[in-house]
Amino acid sequence: MASSLAKAAVGDPAGRTFFGHPRGLATLFMTEMWERFSFYGMRALLVLYLTAQVADGGMAMKAATATALYSVYNATVYLLALPGGWFGDRVWGHRKTVAIGGAVIMCGHFLLAVPFDAAFFAGLVLIAAGSGLLKANISTMVGQLYDGPQDARRDGGFTIFYMGINIGAFLAPLTIGTVGQQVDWHLGFAMAGAGMGLGLLQFLMGTKHLSAESDRVPAPLSAAERSTAVRRIAAGAAGAAVFYAALALAGTFTIDWVLWPLSIAGIVLPGLYFARIRRDKDVTPDEHKKMRGYVWFFIAAAIFWMIFDQSGSTMTVFAADSTSSELFGMEFPESWFQSLNPLYVMAFAPVIAAIWVKLASRNPSTTVKFAMGLIGVGVSFGVMMLAMAAASGGERVTPLWLASVYLIQTLAELCLSPVGLSVSTKLAPTKYAGQVMGLWYLAVTAGDCVAALTQLVVGDEAVGSTTYFGSQGALALLAGLAFLVYRRKVIRLMGDVH
Template sequence: MASSLTKTPAGDPGTAAFFGHPRGLATLFMTEMWERFSFYGMRALLVLYLTAQVADGGLAMKAVTATALYSVYNATVYLLALPGGWFGDRVWGPRKTVAIAGGVIMAGHFLLAVPVEASFFVGLVFIAVGSGLLKANISTMVGHLYDGPQDPRRDGGFTIFYMGINIGAFLAPLTIGTVGQEVNWHLGFAMAGVGMGLGLLQFLIGTRHLSAKSSMVPSPLSAEERTAAARKVVIGVAAAALFYGTLTLTSIFTIDWVLWPLSIAGIVLPGLYFARIRRDKEVTPDEQKKMSGYIWFFIAAAIFWMIFDQSGSTMTVFAADSTSSTLFGLNFPESWFQSLNPLYVMAFAPVIAAIWLKLGRRNPSTTVKFAMGLVGIGTSFAVMMLAMAAASGGERVTPLWLATVYLIQTIAELCLSPVGLSVSTKLAPEKYAGQVMGLWFLAVTAGNCVAAITQLVVGDEVVGSTAYFGTQGALAVIAGIAFLVYRRKVIRLMGDVH
């Protein structure tokens, strides 16, 4: 793609070449598009495959186990973005880390394509690890293409880059989902592997157009640090192998021995990070005050993602069990519902951005936008409660119910998610600027882990019921109203940040 759009010299990322942007943006755009294509394609099939009967080629898991596994898996991907960023900063550099990550992800998808249960779960681990390595570093390389934060093309470049994410996420369920459900599950997973392979090939061919900064290791480990890090990894892996090996040999092991520890860790880890920052004497009192304000945003975001990320779990189960797969005479597989959110994002993101710009000084504050996002996501589950009630007695409801839910969730996402990234950079102490961005991703982890624990505790009879959707929806709406009521307190803690 890049070579067809420009004749600028190779290795000159500062020269406009791709829609007025550095030539390397085409490489990163296509790499991310194909990576997201592979990830969202696999994700669209995951719960459907886990819950499908053995006779239909699935694993015949209970819905509660499958949805909890999905939530924990989603949480783990964002959790691993932290060590992924660390590898880019201290071991391999962003460029090498992304290349290795692409290979690991591709291998993971092809492991899913092997019709052996053990291979499937090993493949999920590969994809989670590779996604964590890639997620933190590819965005960094986009930033490297520009002449510092003040480059006027920078925001536009990230907008184009994120469009690639949504294009990949939109196309994946329509193609991989269709093949996986209508032809063969494992062939669908193999298609995801081919998609990541195309992304990796694009990256390796176009890597010469990236900034030289992307090949550098910003803060390389010393020999002593490298030895200490390797020792900790070996000890950790050995301890885990011993623990789970013992469980397996004594026939005690079940999937719950994985789901519960990871769910608890995903909630505890953010707390430890906040405690570390608060204990650090190098963080000024003003920065400590701002971090106290940031906790409000973190908790709000965790509640938001707890509901939003169930699009691929409880809502997919509802699509498979209780929703008609015919609309206006067109029959389609349930995985297609997963394309609605990226489609809505591409359609409405420019509209929402234009509205904020048009409002000018009347533009809602960050706290109000967060409150709007929480109320919106809670409202979406109120609609899900009504849809579930309409489907009582075994009735299959119109797909317009889920189309409406996804629309409400997307509008809520556009209110909360972009400003969440922004407020994270503004409230972070100088010493912890990068790590607070990691904390923002941990809000996704914490929310998904709370969802997983909730699903495991309430059980199969409650998960996906009207009470389940109604309770969580009410919690989010109440949290949004509380955020709005106490916004002046939060604003005071934010200090000079607006």
């Protein structure tokens, strides 16, 4: 271990390290921290800005439309991670793809700072596209810093990298949220752009410390494949442009023409992917069996994220409309609530990990942990239902209600999310090992799209009501109990995976 920790970092002839890890980890840590700072800062403001009155500088959207837009946007970020990974693997290489993604994200945030609706929506498109490019490749580059899967520093390196994510997510609402709400919305969005700019600068200055492998295209397209890809992308873009131009010229275009197709696509695409794997004759019978078990985990995860990702939408609306922004005599903007989840993650992740280690042979199975996550997130919306009831009649409730909900959701997340990544790698067919990791992220897309469709269907009056929170909480609770009841069936489908 001592010799491993003292090993010179990739690309650093002086042998300097970052907490005993390759020097390049500092570059990727800071890049990801600033990218998450920009993303979560913008996300903390998004629904608040969309629903704010025009006189207050906002867009005066109905709550149902604003929360659906937020859900679809969040879903699209994860959906675009799949083509983002494809660009890294087959077109630009991971390093160049991350740099391009960072630049696109930065431009997107600065477009949000322009006080015109068209620029704002164009900015959202760029941020989603850039996030897909960056998110799919930067974690791969962390792994490339080490001497293969057996490097003793590898898990610790990913833990440090994960802390960068949560530090950025924690600081963003406290700074960008405050400026956006209390000074100017567009200045807050510009701060997010500046944050991504700092991350991009850090990345470009530190590329010499990264693995040479990150600059290589792992599986470059042949000339014929490149020509086919360009034609398909151009045809798809042209078709979408013509369709939406026709709607605009006819005067019938509304935001619903974007929200509905994207929401439906986010639900249909994972189903098509599962069907493709099922039809593939290269997948062995044992692998098919394991994938039938994996479907259960996918559906459970989609239900979980459907609720969890409403932290920045329906729960933010509740914070703005029904929650007191004062605690122990101190006033604060509603966007600060978005800092609670990363704060709780940093505080409780080591505790939960230590509990699993302490339990040893009595450690709950993957199926039980998934059930715990579902039940936990269901209980959180049960608490939201009570909070909404307490706020009836125009009363503003104590912020401790939301603080409790975020705590319950974080504990549920720590039960489900880490083991979801692990079970995806274990149950994936050999031929689809990398693609099933992308499929795992599509569970977030599917869950967010279901949330968006729900919000569009029930309308402004019902979104955020006691019935709204209670029904979704009950669904997650029942799904968790069903997972417990049928866990032996799922375990049989998992075969030798435990």
